[in-house]
Amino acid sequence: MRLKKISLFNFKNHSSTELSFSDGINCFIGINGSGKTNILDAIHYLSLTKSSLNSVDSQSIKLGESFFSIKGIINNSSEHEILCALQNKQKKVFKVDNKEYEKLSEHIGRFPVVLIAPNDNDVIRDSNEIRRKFFDSIISQLDSKYLLQLIRYNHFLKQRNALLKQFSQNKSFEQDLLTPYSLEIIELSKSISEFRKKFIEGFIPNFINHYQNLCEDREQVNIRYKSQTTTPDFDKLFHDNTEKDLITQRTNVGIHKDEYDFLINENTLKKFGSQGQQKSFLIALKLTQFDIITKAKGFKPILLLDDIFDKLDDLRIKKLIEMVANNNFGQLFITDARPERSKELLKDLKKNTQFFEVLDGKIISIK
Numbered sequence: 038m039r040l041k042k043i044s045l046f047n048f049k050n051h052s053s054t055e056l057s058f059s060d061g062i063n064c065f066i067g068i069n070g071s072g073k074t075n076i077l078d079a080i081h082y083l084s085l086t087k088s089s090l091n092s093v094d095s096q097s098i099k100l101g102e103s104f105f106s107i108k109g110i111i112n113n114s115s116e117h118e119i120l121c122a123l124q125n126k127q128k129k130v131f132k133v134d135n136k137e138y139e140k141l142s143e144h145i146g147r148f149p150v151v152l153i154a155p156n157d158n159d160v161i162r163d164s165n166e167i168r169r170k171f172f173d174s175i176i177s178q179l180d181s182k183y184l185l186q187l188i189r190y191n192h193f194l195k196q197r198n199a200l201l202k203q204f205s206q207n208k209s210f211e212q213d214l215l216t217p218y219s220l221e222i223i224e225l226s227k228s229i230s231e232f233r234k235k236f237i238e239g240f241i242p243n244f245i246n247h248y249q250n251l252c253e254d255r256e257q258v259n260i261r262y263k264s265q266t267t268t269p270d271f272d273k274l275f276h277d278n279t280e281k282d283l284i285t286q287r288t289n290v291g292i293h294k295d296e297y298d299f300l301i302n303e304n305t306l307k308k309f310g311s312q313g314q315q316k317s318f319l320i321a322l323k324l325t326q327f328d329i330i331t332k333a334k335g336f337k338p339i340l341l342l343d344d345i346f347d348k349l350d351d352l353r354i355k356k357l358i359e360m361v362a363n364n365n366f367g368q369l370f371i372t373d374a375r376p377e378r379s380k381e382l383l384k385d386l387k388k389n390t391q392f393f394e395v396l397d398g399k400i401i402s403i404k
């Protein structure tokens with residue numbers, strides 16, 4: 038899969054930026070705040086219909102303007118034009134070849150990207166919610182049935198929680214109103230958890246392999262998936278918690294409580310992993326994501342490496358560059374605030390490499 042061109046209008050600090058890309062490596066260089074990451078974020082939009090940084094779409098409209106648009110020409114066995122546009126206070130427009138989707142979720146997985154970015158450490162340091170989101174996003178790109186079930190689950194969970202709140206406010210309780218939601222949540226929990234279990238079983242060996250390769254076998258890592266659905270009588274557990282649900286005004290049992298433990302030598306990575314070990318863990322997670330998508334789709338996703346060199350020591354940079362040299366990746370987009378470093382690292386690779394110098398939301402040179 039190749040992104041051939043992109044046009045940004047009023048997207049963050051880019052008023053009007055039009056670029057044609059190399060099939061190999063595209064490297065954005067320029068000082069801090071110049072707009073390098075914003076270009077990667079626009080590519081993220083074209084793949085996943087949303088920003089990787091801003092949860093609110095309107096935050097991506099250039100300050101003082103009323104709309105943004107991102108247009109991309111992408112080749113994925115055939116050529117497609119993807120358009121994402123947002124007019125302030127209106128619904129986001131998302132079209133492929135001039136056709137809108139019935140549901141935006143239908144787009145997810147068609148043009149996959151994998152992003153490795155500085156703020157990704159959240160997946161290790163923050164709550165389980167972030168880890169669930171990380172794996173959900175991968176599984177959703179692989180299987181649209183999973184995504185639909187997840188959307189349904191979140192819908193029923195929201196409704197059930199609203200009802201619990203209403204009961205509390207009105208000091209009332211009607212079992213008959215609650216039961217339909219409970220039954221949906223129970224059934225969807227079982228099914229979603231099966232997806233997750235199967236997925237993680239396939240993920241782990243590949244992940245360990247990447248970690249060992251990056252770190253030369255120094256320590257043991259693992260991922261442990263835990264779900265309440267695996268208790269012998271999950272239905273009973275769910276119903277037994279109704280009283281607690283009423284007191285707390287939210288649903289306490291279900292796959293929204295699933296956990297993914299990241300382990301290093303059998304201990305929690307967050308507490309016992311050094312910064313370097315955490316970084317390696319993260320990169321191994323992302324490289325596994327890349328492999329799994331490649332295998333499932335039969336083509337390589339676009340890889341976005343945001344400020345990655347800053348995060349890595351020499352050994353790990355060497356390993357990553359080896360992977361690039363060995364054609365492990367397809368089209369690559371890299372950002373770096375230190376041009377000399379990336380030029381040095383990429384110079385001997387037999388790859389089509391293009392450098393774009395970015396300043397104040399404009400491309401000032403292409404080499």
Ligand SMILES: Nc1ncnc2c1ncn2[C@@H]1O[C@H](COP(=O)(O)OP(=O)(O)OP(=O)(O)O)[C@@H](O)[C@H]1O
Nearest residue numbers: 049050069070071072073074075096098099100374
């Ligand atoms: N909606 C917006 N409107 C205008 N400018 C914006 C908007 N959102 C972000 N910016 C600006 O974009 C700039 C950040 O761009 P970006 O994150 O792409 O920089 P960068 O080149 O990746 O920098 P660094 O090297 O520090 O990572 C900031 O100056 C920020 O103020």
Ligand SMILES: [Mg+2]
Nearest residue numbers: 073074344372
């Ligand atoms: Mg940046």
